Amino acid sequence: METAITAEVDEFEAVVRTHRQRIFRFALASLRDRDAAESVTQDCLFKAYKSWSQFRGDSSVLTWLMRIAVNLIRDATNSRRFRFWKMRAVSIDSVSDWISDSGRSPEEQVRAKQQVEAIWRICDLLSERQRTVFLLHFMEEMDASQIEAVTGITKSAIKVHLFRAVHLVRSELKEWR
Amino acid sequence: MNEHLSSQQITNLLLDEVSETEQRHLSECASCRAELDHLRNAFSLYRRAGQEWSEHWMTQGASARQPSGPRWFGWWAVGSALTIAALAAVFVFLPSTTFQRAREEPFVSIPYVVPAASYERTQVIRMEVPVAALRSSGMAVQTRDAGNSVRADVLVGQDGRALAVRLVERRLN
Numbered sequence: 001m002e003t004a005i006t007a008e009v010d011e012f013e014a015v016v017r018t019h020r021q022r023i024f025r026f027a028l029a030s031l032r033d034r035d036a037a038e039s040v041t042q043d044c045l046f047k048a049y050k051s052w053s054q055f056r057g058d059s060s061v062l063t064w065l066m067r068i069a070v071n072l073i074r075d076a077t078n079s080r081r082f083r084f085w086k087m088r089a090v091s092i093d094s095v096s097d098w099i100s101d102s103g104r105s106p107e108e109q110v111r112a113k114q115q116v117e118a119i120w121r122i123c124d125l126l127s128e129r130q131r132t133v134f135l136l137h138f139m140e141e142m143d144a145s146q147i148e149a150v151t152g153i154t155k156s157a158i159k160v161h162l163f164r165a166v167h168l169v170r171s172e173l174k175e176w177r
Numbered sequence: 178m179n180e181h182l183s184s185q186q187i188t189n190l191l192l193d194e195v196s197e198t199e200q201r202h203l204s205e206c207a208s209c210r211a212e213l214d215h216l217r218n219a220f221s222l223y224r225r226a227g228q229e230w231s232e233h234w235m236t237q238g239a240s241a242r243q244p245s246g247p248r249w250f251g252w253w254a255v256g257s258a259l260t261i262a263a264l265a266a267v268f269v270f271l272p273s274t275t276f277q278r279a280r281e282e283p284f285v286s287i288p289y290v291v292p293a294a295s296y297e298r299t300q301v302i303r304m305e306v307p308v309a310a311l312r313s314s315g316m317a318v319q320t321r322d323a324g325n326s327v328r329a330d331v332l333v334g335q336d337g338r339a340l341a342v343r344l345v346e347r348r349l350n
Contacts, residue, residue: 025231034234039336043294072291079290079338098229099222115219116226137192138220139227144192159188166191166216167184173219 012052015061016045022062022140023069029095029123029135030073040072047072059149066140066150070132077128095120118172126165129153133161182209191216284332284341285316297335303345304331311342318344 023044027037047068048055055064096116101109119138123131132151136142137158144155153161182190186199190213203210286292293299305326308318318327332341 021232021235024235025227028231028234029227033336035336036338037234039334043291046294046296075289075291076336076338079287095223095226095230098226098233100225100229112222116223119219119223139224141224159192162192163185163188166188169219170184170187170212170216173215 008052012049015048015052015065019062019065020045023065026066026069026135026140027073029139030131031076036076040069040076043072044069063146063149066136066142070151073132074128115173119169122165122168122172125168126161130161130165133158134165137162181206182213187213187216191220284330284343286341287339290338290340293332293334293340299335299340300333301330302333303328305329306331306342311344316342316344 020041024037024041027040027044028034031037031040044065048065055061059067096113099109099112099116104112123134126134129151133147133153136147136150137144142150144158147153147158148155151158182199182202186202189195190199190203203213306329308320308322308325308327311318311327311329328345330343330345331339332343334340
């Protein structure tokens with residue numbers, strides 16, 4: 001009995017090691033709040049741990065965890081309407097500050113930074129649902145079927161959400177071509 | 178040659194769903210090929226930057242948020258002590274009739290907020306809360322001006338979300 005529990009804990013620890021970073025990244029990109037992203041990540045893993053024994057492998061572990069994370073992020077977004085202030089506000093640097101130079105010239109580096117900033121700005125303009133789909137595809141590299149499994153949004157609706165976002169990105173990036 | 182690819186077709190290509198028409202157009206149109214490469218490159222930059230950025234906040238976040246060094250802490254402690262003493266003096270010497278205390282008010286849960294988890298740290302913070310925010314959380318506050326604020330205790334979760342609220346006084350500012 002004890003051995004079985006230990007094996008289960010070890011198994012779940014491996015899941016945490018493999019997926020924690022990804023859940024955190026998705027939560028941080030969605031909420032832009034370090035504390036809230038950490039909280040969502042913890043809650044997500046805690047919920048997953050509680051129901052780990054019932055996980056039957058109908059979907060991949062990542063899909064299952066992301067589904068939990070998407071729901072928690074939605075709750076966190078809703079609760080923000082009632083946040084009167086922001087405690088210990090964390091200034092999160094723009095993503096564009098984290099582009100490695102990879103041997104680019106200063107001009108190329110500036111252009112790359114502007115492109116990433118433009119995509120980030122557009123991501124901010126999207127509705128919550130569109131942003132979720134956008135991030136799952138362009139940040140987490142999930143295809144339409146995986147996004148459908150995570151969000152429950154149909155493939156055709158996912159394509160419409162992505163099309164709208166790509167259309168905005170396309171017109172924004174035209175000037176940097 | 179036909180018109181350039183639409184955003185819908187570009188999206189299909191970005192999703193690796195290529196039809197024969199799009200494939201044929203791409204092979205003939207250098208402009209659309211260049212645009213597709215440009216978009217793929219921009220999204221790839223966005224993804225890599227996002228990965229580096231989140232790794233930074235995951236590993237450095239906790240320590241980066243906390244100001245370090247004992248010097249600021251000393252002054253902060255002295256400042257806090259003086260503030261608490263001043264507030265205590267105000268409360269002791271203020272006539273009790275100045276405002277109605279509402280100590281017996283229970284905390285009212287704020288709707289649509291994830292309740293505190295059993296392992297979560299919470300704290301109560303006293304603050305001026307906009308009447309509009311209180312009304313939206315279901316509290317009856319009588320005032321003609323919804324722009325007013327009122328003093329209240331707010332139960333705050335570990336991530337800073339407001340979980341519940343309780344009025345401390347009913348006098349409006």
